[in-house]
Amino acid sequence: MTARALETRAVSKRFGALTAVQDVNFRLEAGARHALIGPNGAGKTTFINLLTGVLAPSQGQVLLNGDDITAVSEADRVKRGIARTFQINRLFRGLSVLENVYIAVAERMGAAPIMIKPAGSRSDVIEESMRLLELLNLQDDAQHRISELPYGRQRLVEIAIALGLNPKVLLLDEPAAGVPSSESHMILDVIDQLDPDIAVLIIEHDMDVVFRFAKKITVLVAGAVLTEGTPQQIASDERVRAVYLGQDTQHGIAS
Amino acid sequence: MNTMQAPALIKHPAALALANRHRLRLWEPLPWLLAIAYFFAFPNHLGFGTELLVTILFALSLDLALGYAGIVTLGHAAFFGAGAYTIGMLAKHGIWSEPITALIMAAAVAGLIGLASGLVLLRTTGLTLLMLTLCTMALLEEAANLWHEYTGGFDGLDGLEIPPLFGTFEFSPLYPTTQYLYVLAVLFLCFLFVRTLVYSPFGQSLTGIRENMLRMHAVGAPVNRRLVTCYAISAAIAGIAGGLWAQANAYVNLSTLSLDRSATVVIILVLGGYGRLYGAFVGAVAYMVLAHYLAKIYPTAWQLGLGLMLVIIALFARNGILGIGAALLKRLHIGRSA
Numbered sequence: 001m002t003a004r005a006l007e008t009r010a011v012s013k014r015f016g017a018l019t020a021v022q023d024v025n026f027r028l029e030a031g032a033r034h035a036l037i038g039p040n041g042a043g044k045t046t047f048i049n050l051l052t053g054v055l056a057p058s059q060g061q062v063l064l065n066g067d068d069i070t071a072v073s074e075a076d077r078v079k080r081g082i083a084r085t086f087q088i089n090r091l092f093r094g095l096s097v098l099e100n101v102y103i104a105v106a107e108r109m110g111a112a113p114i115m116i117k118p119a120g121s122r123s124d125v126i127e128e129s130m131r132l133l134e135l136l137n138l139q140d141d142a143q144h145r146i147s148e149l150p151y152g153r154q155r156l157v158e159i160a161i162a163l164g165l166n167p168k169v170l171l172l173d174e175p176a177a178g179v180p181s182s183e184s185h186m187i188l189d190v191i192d193q194l195d196p197d198i199a200v201l202i203i204e205h206d207m208d209v210v211f212r213f214a215k216k217i218t219v220l221v222a223g224a225v226l227t228e229g230t231p232q233q234i235a236s237d238e239r240v241r242a243v244y245l246g247q248d249t250q251h252g253i254a255s
Numbered sequence: 256m257n258t259m260q261a262p263a264l265i266k267h268p269a270a271l272a273l274a275n276r277h278r279l280r281l282w283e284p285l286p287w288l289l290a291i292a293y294f295f296a297f298p299n300h301l302g303f304g305t306e307l308l309v310t311i312l313f314a315l316s317l318d319l320a321l322g323y324a325g326i327v328t329l330g331h332a333a334f335f336g337a338g339a340y341t342i343g344m345l346a347k348h349g350i351w352s353e354p355i356t357a358l359i360m361a362a363a364v365a366g367l368i369g370l371a372s373g374l375v376l377l378r379t380t381g382l383t384l385l386m387l388t389l390c391t392m393a394l395l396e397e398a399a400n401l402w403h404e405y406t407g408g409f410d411g412l413d414g415l416e417i418p419p420l421f422g423t424f425e426f427s428p429l430y431p432t433t434q435y436l437y438v439l440a441v442l443f444l445c446f447l448f449v450r451t452l453v454y455s456p457f458g459q460s461l462t463g464i465r466e467n468m469l470r471m472h473a474v475g476a477p478v479n480r481r482l483v484t485c486y487a488i489s490a491a492i493a494g495i496a497g498g499l500w501a502q503a504n505a506y507v508n509l510s511t512l513s514l515d516r517s518a519t520v521v522i523i524l525v526l527g528g529y530g531r532l533y534g535a536f537v538g539a540v541a542y543m544v545l546a547h548y549l550a551k552i553y554p555t556a557w558q559l560g561l562g563l564m565l566v567i568i569a570l571f572a573r574n575g576i577l578g579i580g581a582a583l584l585k586r587l588h589i590g591r592s593a
Contacts, residue, residue, distance in 0.1 A: 052473070078475030090473070092466035098269045103463040104474040106456045112476060115457040118277035122456060123265055126273055130264040142269030165474060 004065065005030045005199040006051060006082070006169050011060030013046055013223075020046040022223040023060070028169065032199045035214035037207075037234075039243060043223040044203045045087060048171050051201075052084050053077045064169070078107075081168035085158040087177055087203075091146045098142040100157055101129040104164030129164065136160050136190055152183030159190060170194070172202040176209060188212065211235070219243070277454035286536050290439055294432075301435040307543050308438045309500045314523045314535035315442075315449055316492035321521070322530035323453055324485045325465030327381065329517050330388030331493055333372075333395050334365040336512030338494030341365070343412040343507030344405055354420050358441070358498045365494020366487050368395075373486035377479060380468070389514070396512040411508025415501065426502065434503040441499060445492055452488070453532060461485055465530070522561075526568055528575030537576050 006028040013021040021043045028034055036044055049055040051062060053074035061070045064080055072080070092100050106112045106125045120126070133139045136156050141149055146157060155175060162170060175191065176184045191213060194200060204210050210217065210231070217234045219226040221243055227234065234240055264270060293304055313335055320326040338361035345360065346352040368391075376387045399406045406412065419425045424433040452458050464471050464478055471478050501507045510516065519542070527538020545564070549557035572579050 054472075074472050075475045075477055078473065084473060086470075086473075090467050090470040092463050092470065094466050095462060096269070096273075098273055099459065099462075102273065103459060103471075103476075106459065107474045107476050111456045112460045113457055113481075115452055115455050117456075118451070118454045119456045119459045120274035120277055120454075123274065125456070126270050127264050130267055130270050134264065139267060139269075142267065143272060161470070161474065 004028070004063075005032065006201075007063040007066075008050070009061045009063065011050055011057045011062060013043075013050055013055060014058045020223050021050060021057075024220075024223075024225055026218065026225070028199050028201050030168075030199050031197055032201070033213055033215045034199070034201045035210045035217045036201060036203045036220060037205075037210055037217060038220035038226075042220045044220055045173060046223075047220065048084060048173055048201075048203065051171060052082055078165055081166070082171070083162040083165040083167035083169070084171040085162050085173055085175055087173040089151075089154050089158055091154060091157055091161070093146045096143055096145055097133065097138055097149070097157055097160075098126075098129055100146060101132055101160050101164050102126065104161045105129045105132070108165050132160050132163055135163075137186070150183065152179045152186060155179055155187055156190060159187070167198060169199045169201070172200065172204075174203050174205065176204070176206060184209075277451075286533070287443065294435060294439075298432075301431045303543075303547070305431050305434045305438050305503050306500075307539060308435070308442050309496050309503065310520070310523065310543060311535050311539040312438075312442045312445055312499065313493055313496035314520050314527070314539050315446060315532075316489045316496060317520050317524050318529055318532065318535050319449055319452070319492070320486055320489035321524060322534065323458060323465060324461040324482055325468075326377070326482060326486060326489075327385050328388040329385055329514070329521065330390070330392035331489075331520055332512055332514070332516040333388070333392035334369055334490040334493035335497035335500070335516060335520075336392075336395060336399065336509075337365040337368050337490075338362065338497030339501040339507045339511040340399060340406060340497075341494070342498045342501040343407075343415055346415040346417060347407075347412045348405070352416060352418055354417055354426075354437070354502055358495060358502070361498030361501075362491040362495045365497065366491030369490020369493075370483065370487040373483040373490075377482045377486060389517075392512060392514065392517060396509060399509060399512055407507075409509060411506060413506035413508075415505045415507070417502050417505060426505065428505060431503060438499050438503060441495065445495060449492070450532060457481070457484075462530070522565060524575075526565065526575055528577030531575075531577050534575055534577050541576060 004027055008024055008026045011021060011024050012019065024047065036047065038044055046055065050057050053072060057070065061068055063069060064082065069077060069080065092103065102119065102125055105128045106122065109125055111122045111125050130139065130142065133142050136159065138153065138156055138160060141153060146154055159175060172191065176187045179187060188209060202213060214231060217231055218228045219234060219240050226239060226243065227237055294301070297304065317331050320328060341361040341364045342357055345357055351357055351360065372391045376384060376391070379387060400408055417426045420433055420437055426433050460476055460481055463476070464481060468478060497511055500511065523538040523542045524534055526541055527534035527536065546557065546561060549560040553560070568575060
């Protein structure tokens with residue numbers, strides 16, 4: 001049996017009368033390259049919010065390596081190794097790229113509560129942050145403010161912050177959303193080169209990205225799992241075609 | 256990928272800039288030299304000078320909460336007043352009046368009120384938070400008004416007997432030389448503390464909360480605890496400012512707890528530039544000097560001039576006077592390198 005990194009058991013989320021996520025049983029194996037797809041409003045981001053603890057499920061459980069973490073706070077789940085990026089950038093816009101990553105790394109290394117020493121005295125945090133920026137080819141932008149960066153590079157900082165948390169599980173919510181195709185290759189290259197030990201779940205609309213990246217695909221429709229399988233299985237699944245046809249013909253699912 | 260070695264990473268210009276950003280800059284002794292020069296140049300205006308230094312300290316405390324952590328408040332006078340009334344009530348009722356220890360008590364009382372109210376208030380944000388800070392202040396003001404027996408009610412407490420500093424330096428209401436130097440020394444110490452704090456990893460995480468609170472949750476930061484800690488520290492410093500005000504003037508009244516004082520300090524900080532450490536200095540000087548001269552020229556309508564200036568700042572220079580300066584420097588720099 002493969003090790004399970006992150007798992008949900010019959011998890012549901014209701015907002016009043018609306019059921020956004022319904023009875024989802026999901027398994028993200030350790031080291032997985034897994035994609036979560038589905039039409040707009042299928043509940044993908046809500047599901048990510050349940051995994052990270054931003055939202056509490058109405059029913060069901062979330063487990064990490066077999067431990068029930070349903071009641072664990074968002075911050076504590078981060079400490080247990082779950083990191084995410086956001087569909088719409090959530091960066092520290094007024095700060096430099098290096099400071100953005102520094103904040104995450106300092107938090108993970110336990111340096112953030114230090115009050116009486118300058119941030120610059122933690123050369124270990126700075127070094128680690130610079131190493132990450134170099135890994136993502138952002139070192140030349142390290143001193144620039146986020147608001148001065150092109151959007152594609154801002155998306156890379158999203159990933160850099162998440163990697164600064166040294167995750168075991170990385171949830172990427174449409175990492176290339178809004179990035180012009182001329183720049184999206186930088187992001188895809190980074191995702192390709194992620195440490196194979198990290199379990200990665202990617203939400204993505206662009207089927208080219210999904211098929212290039214994923215070894216396993218889960219299709220979410222109206223909050224419930226429609227089907228799950230290898231890219232080949234998903235590509236030839238009639239139900240998936242039906243869901244996507246007319247909705248997203250631009251990226252022919254079987255292409 | 257060409258991987259740089261660790262020493263090379265540390266020597267990257269961005270890494271060096273971050274590692275050295277807390278270093279003292281060449282011009283930083285300037286405000287203190289000016290403050291000492293003022294002491295010798297205007298021996299007859301030390302009362303005004305003392306008031307100015309107290310205002311700077313109060314604005315500095317607000318900068319920590321509003322400028323760095325992004326806590327919007329219209330009730331910071333709550334802590335100024337708490338500090339002032341601590342000094343006043345302890346001295347008036349003959350409990351304790353030694354200036355330095357009493358000032359520490361003022362800081363403790365204001366800090367505790369900041370901690371207690373912060374635990375409740377800082378679960379909210381935006382307008383709700385703004386209203387709740389206002390309510391905290393109004394509650395304290397009304398308590399001071401009603402609790403006549405101890406606080407002097409509407410009349411406040413006057414004729415406070417503050418013993419000489421270190422047993423030798425008298426506080427004189429007519430020639431406030433002791434007050435001026437004492438307040439300057441306390442301001443300096445508090446400034447050193449705040450400066451250390453904002454350049455620390457803790458200070459960096461506060462700016463993270465200001466810039467994007469949701470992301471701070473997502474990097475695993477205990478956001479609420481950080482905010483409450485910052486708020487309590489800010490409150491304690493505001494309490495010191497209030498305590499100094501009470502000691503220097505030898506009285507306390509309801510004005511220390513008023514909306515007027517809360518709003519003025521926000522205006523000062525916006526005017527000078529918030530989140531910039533020295534915005535409190537520039538803003539307080541600009542506001543108080545301007546208010547002083549405008550009141551002389553137009554005794555009836557002097558606030559009109561201040562209002563106009565604030566409108567201009569809010570419309571055209573969101574980062575205050577220091578922001579204008581920084582933008583000019585940047586333009587000059589680009590012009591030179593072009």
